[in-house]
Amino acid sequence: MNVLLLKEPNDGDQGSDPYNQEMTNVGLRATLLPVLSFKFVSLNTLSEKVFQTEKYGGLIFTSPRAVEAVKMCLGDRREEWERIAKDKWNAKSVYVVGKATAALVRRLGLNPLGEDTGTAEVLSRAIIEREDTGILPLFFPCGSIKREVLPVALRENGVPLETLTVYQTAVHPDVVKNLTDYFAAQGPPASVAFFSPSGVNFCLQALRGLAGEQLARIKLAAIGPTTRDAMLAEGLSVSCTAKKPTPQHLAEAISKALK
Structure with a gap:
């Protein structure tokens, strides 16, 4: 069939x-x-932020496209990523939804948490259980039409979050x-x-x-x-x-x- x-x-x-x-x-x-088709945006800003590890308490990826955006930003700074930034992120929490996103995160050399959560709702609960409200903000590169479930849940529970739209979705x-x-x-x-x-x-x-x-x-x-x-x-x-x-x-x- x-x-x-x-x-x-x-x-x-x-x-x-x-x-x-x-x-x-x-x-x-x-x-x-x-x-769907995708257009990547704000890559210059994203490129700065992925190397500003000292400003954040961790990373959140809920889509493969967001991981692709980070990969695009590494460019000629790949050596710096491998030598310094990657390990600094791995010393923090790198959260993901889904196995496809987790696989791409591993290709960046990062160790994902939450790949079996399946949805942003379940991931948000896992983050709230793990993280203290006094942490540095979690950095969340996302799409233009993301659902607000995860940001709202974290905000209501006092977990700081910084989002950046890195791709736009169209038909x-x-x-x-x-x-x-x-x-x-x-x-x-x-x-x-x-x-x-x-x-x-x-x-x-x-x-x-x-x-x-x-x-x-x-x-x-x-x-x-x-x-x-x-x-x-x-x-x-x-x-x-x-x-x-x-x-x-x-x-x-x-x-x-x-x-």
Whole structure:
């Protein structure tokens, strides 16, 4: 059965994407279509801050894009990062949400905490339990449409936080064309998986137009509770939600829903 995953393939390669691999493992044929595009911003400011370790009590990453932004900032200061800054950050707390973000953080040489938390809500509780209100602010590079759950929770519990928007999210310029081409070639898939509230907002109208009445027969899947809630808010019937935001858990959820 065909499954449509509304996300960009890792490294632009469908075959090596872990979500594709896990779908294959459970007997499904997956196609990944990007629905979001990203523009990095404030990189000069970010470049300064990642080397100002003495000003912060730790780091928070809730998306792979934020880690990519930091990687872009290292540039010709990579030696300084490896020799000095990396170890200074590792002496503090480096918090992450999700295994994909954690993997990228490790590539920077940092030791992530919280990769199994799965959501910003759960991570915020873990931070509040670990951190004292008297610490230096945690530095949180983030996207332009981040949810306010984590900042609000930390602020209400007295944990200092400094945020910096380092990327902006927009609809992918080819999302309608790519969806139209997919439906023309493959027809309606057995399941469609959404990976973010933005993805729901940006492609739902096109998906409804292409699927028509057959949308009711498509098993709609969510990568996590935040995305599920966005789908429900749009009146969609959510067939399954991954227990954790990982390729294996999503594949298991979709496979079960399709039986």
